[in-house]
Amino acid sequence: MQSSTATIQNTFAEDVIRGLSATPKFFSSKYFYDDEGSRLFQEIMKLPEYYLTKAEYEIFSTQTQKIYSIFVPDNAPFDLIELGSGDGTKTSLLVNFFLKHKAEFTYVPIDISGEALELLTEKFAAQFPNLSIQTEQGDYFRTLETFKTESNKRKIILFLGSNIGNFSQTQAQNFFNELRALMNADDVLFIGFDLQKNPRTILSAYDDAQGVTAAFNLNLLTRINREFGADFDPENFSHYASYHPIEGAARSFLISKKEQTVFIDALNKKFEFAMWEPIFMEISQKYNLSMIDNLAQASGFRVEKNLFDDKKFYTNSIWKPV
Ligand code: AVJ
Numbered sequence: 211m212q213s214s215t216a217t218i219q220n221t222f223a224e225d226v227i228r229g230l231s232a233t234p235k236f237f238s239s240k241y242f243y244d245d246e247g248s249r250l251f252q253e254i255m256k257l258p259e260y261y262l263t264k265a266e267y268e269i270f271s272t273q274t275q276k277i278y279s280i281f282v283p284d285n286a287p288f289d290l291i292e293l294g295s296g297d298g299t300k301t302s303l304l305v306n307f308f309l310k311h312k313a314e315f316t317y318v319p320i321d322i323s324g325e326a327l328e329l330l331t332e333k334f335a336a337q338f339p340n341l342s343i344q345t346e347q348g349d350y351f352r353t354l355e356t357f358k359t360e361s362n363k364r365k366i367i368l369f370l371g372s373n374i375g376n377f378s379q380t381q382a383q384n385f386f387n388e389l390r391a392l393m394n395a396d397d398v399l400f401i402g403f404d405l406q407k408n409p410r411t412i413l414s415a416y417d418d419a420q421g422v423t424a425a426f427n428l429n430l431l432t433r434i435n436r437e438f439g440a441d442f443d444p445e446n447f448s449h450y451a452s453y454h455p456i457e458g459a460a461r462s463f464l465i466s467k468k469e470q471t472v473f474i475d476a477l478n479k480k481f482e483f484a485m486w487e488p489i490f491m492e493i494s495q496k497y498n499l500s501m502i503d504n505l506a507q508a509s510g511f512r513v514e515k516n517l518f519d520d521k522k523f524y525t526n527s528i529w530k531p532v
Pocket of ligand 1: 254262371372373415416423426492493494
């Protein structure tokens, strides 16, 4: 426990140094989710501009039967494995339906955050007393490896919420290749992709009127202040979001409003910012259907079915190994 926390801290420290020493400067959005960051993300999901969660929820609530018949064509027992489970709101729709139809399965949420897993377990245990649930804290791939060798049941792997969007297309390709290597012929992969749409709709989702997304980005500076004794003044940075319609990439930046020096005590390093210098904070990649097809093919899958919300803002894509 102690040593794994230390390892995570080291990686974070190393990433902070690497990102602030680079040109252009960057941070990894995976560090957004401390307690306050997770709370702010919950707020983001409730924003009127943030259509992603609503679209995926719509798909899960209106097409549950379709999902079920693709996942469970033969009533064979399976493991329902969720990568990065979060608060489980959408998954509970599936679990509820599966239990009602007497499906035989174990729900296996995998998450980095032990606290998130505890909350999820409490919630699901109260809501579904008959559910078999096995939580796994830590690395997705390491957990899946043990499943490949130790369980002969079908694996249905969920990767929801457009979390894939935080990967560049090359990173996404590598991610699915690794995942494929840990899957058997009968397994299923179920992924949430945010689709390309009116660029203004996308931009608003990352530039909300209440400034919650700005606070979500600025919170990483506050986290670095707290954990590494840095002296970032969040007031000296402003959030800037962009959407590039050809790449399909939404990006967030924090822009230094003035020339300034930031000192990070625990790293004993100082970093200079020029006036208007950006820090690249996050990519949220948007897909179209041919990008999804290509990605599946290039990593050893075929697209079995794409499910859409009414506005076609979002798709849950069902992949099978080839
Ligand atoms: C959790 C990665 C899906 O990119 O839409 C929300 C994170 N960042 N608003 C996204 C996020 C700014 C979100 N994902």
